[in-house]
Amino acid sequence: MYREAIIEEQSAEIVVAEGGHDKNSPTCTNYLRSIHDTLDIISGKWKVTIIGSLSFGKKRFMELQRDVEGIGAKMLSKELRELEINGLVTRTVYNTKPVTVEYEITEYGKTLQPIIFEMSKWGTQHRKRIMSKD
Amino acid sequence: MYREAIIEEQSAEIVVAEGGHDKNSPTCTNYLRSIHDTLDIISGKWKVTIIGSLSFGKKRFMELQRDVEGIGAKMLSKELRELEINGLVTRTVYNTKPVTVEYEITEYGKTLQPIIFEMSKWGTQHRKRIMSKD
DNA sequence: TATAGTAGTATCCTTTTGTATAGTTAACAA
DNA sequence: TTGTTAACTATACAAAAGGATACTACTATA
Numbered sequence: 168m169y170r171e172a173i174i175e176e177q178s179a180e181i182v183v184a185e186g187g188h189d190k191n192s193p194t195c196t197n198y199l200r201s202i203h204d205t206l207d208i209i210s211g212k213w214k215v216t217i218i219g220s221l222s223f224g225k226k227r228f229m230e231l232q233r234d235v236e237g238i239g240a241k242m243l244s245k246e247l248r249e250l251e252i253n254g255l256v257t258r259t260v261y262n263t264k265p266v267t268v269e270y271e272i273t274e275y276g277k278t279l280q281p282i283i284f285e286m287s288k289w290g291t292q293h294r295k296r297i298m299s300k301d
Numbered sequence: 302m303y304r305e306a307i308i309e310e311q312s313a314e315i316v317v318a319e320g321g322h323d324k325n326s327p328t329c330t331n332y333l334r335s336i337h338d339t340l341d342i343i344s345g346k347w348k349v350t351i352i353g354s355l356s357f358g359k360k361r362f363m364e365l366q367r368d369v370e371g372i373g374a375k376m377l378s379k380e381l382r383e384l385e386i387n388g389l390v391t392r393t394v395y396n397t398k399p400v401t402v403e404y405e406i407t408e409y410g411k412t413l414q415p416i417i418f419e420m421s422k423w424g425t426q427h428r429k430r431i432m433s434k435d
Numbered sequence: 436t437a438t439a440g441t442a443g444t445a446t447c448c449t450t451t452t453g454t455a456t457a458g459t460t461a462a463c464a465a
Numbered sequence: 466t467t468g469t470t471a472a473c474t475a476t477a478c479a480a481a482a483g484g485a486t487a488c489t490a491c492t493a494t495a
Contacts, residue, residue: 293338
């Protein structure tokens with residue numbers, strides 16, 4: 168009842184306003200549990216950026232490594248493997264010489280885009296804020 | 302020009318559609334850089350959950366530890382210190398006996414709520430999906 | 436006196452993350 | 466012939482993150 172409304176129609180601001188007087192309601196517990204579930208899948212230094220990059224189209228291993236600044240081959244292949252296991256990206260090998268491999272975001276992976284888009288928006292604003300301080 | 306439009310008015314879905322043919326445009330680079338900036342501040346296993354919890358009202362150390370399932374005192378105090386340094390939460394000590402300390406989200410911290418709200422929404426859906434598979 | 440609660444710190448240890456370097460297979464370019 | 470690209474894996478190692486346990490100082494309660 169309470170929770171349904173929040174999830175379907177309300178904004179984060181409203182959650183806070185409504186929840187403020189009821190600190191340990193099941194709403195709060197559910198909210199935090201859901202966050203935890205999401206973090207289990209996308210936490211770490213790289214996954215979000217990888218998915219963000221693949222949101223602009225399928226890419227090959229080397230393209231991704233160039234896109235995701237600072238990642239090494241070992242980490243990239245490990246992270247891609249985990250994303251594949253969770254059904255967020257697909258991996259396709261073409262038998263060209265030398266082999267090429269393409270990574271592509273799945274429909275399910277695309278459901279993460281609102282999160283990533285919000286992160287990008289926040290990062291843009293944050294950079295402006297930091298810059299104007301110096 | 303291109304970028305302004307995306308940031309101010311477009312959704313994540315549209316970014317993808319528009320960006321799909323232009324994989325390494327500055328738009329993509331800026332998008333990924335912003336994500337990276339955000340991750341610098343909220344990455345790790347706990348910070349998002351802590352802010353999520355504080356979105357329901359100010360809390361004391363022990364309340365937070367009970368809320369954020371699985372976190373130890375050491376991690377909690379470390380993460381809170383970092384959040385404080387970045388201006389996302391405030392720490393207030395009351396000279397009661399024994400001392401009580403209250404943590405509260407700042408206005409700036411609240412600007413992270415859209416990200417966290419999206420994470421919670423996704424986690425809720427993801428749990429449903431996983432559950433229905435077994 | 437013993438126990439519990441408050442908000443932590445100190446110490447040690449394990450796990451995860453990351454880095455650097457070398458090697459693989461096959462083809463093409465100089 | 467040597468070098469280069471592709472997409473990795475293997476190995477070794479270093480650093481960061483996180484966990485477990487003990488401990489502090491103080492008060493209130495049993």
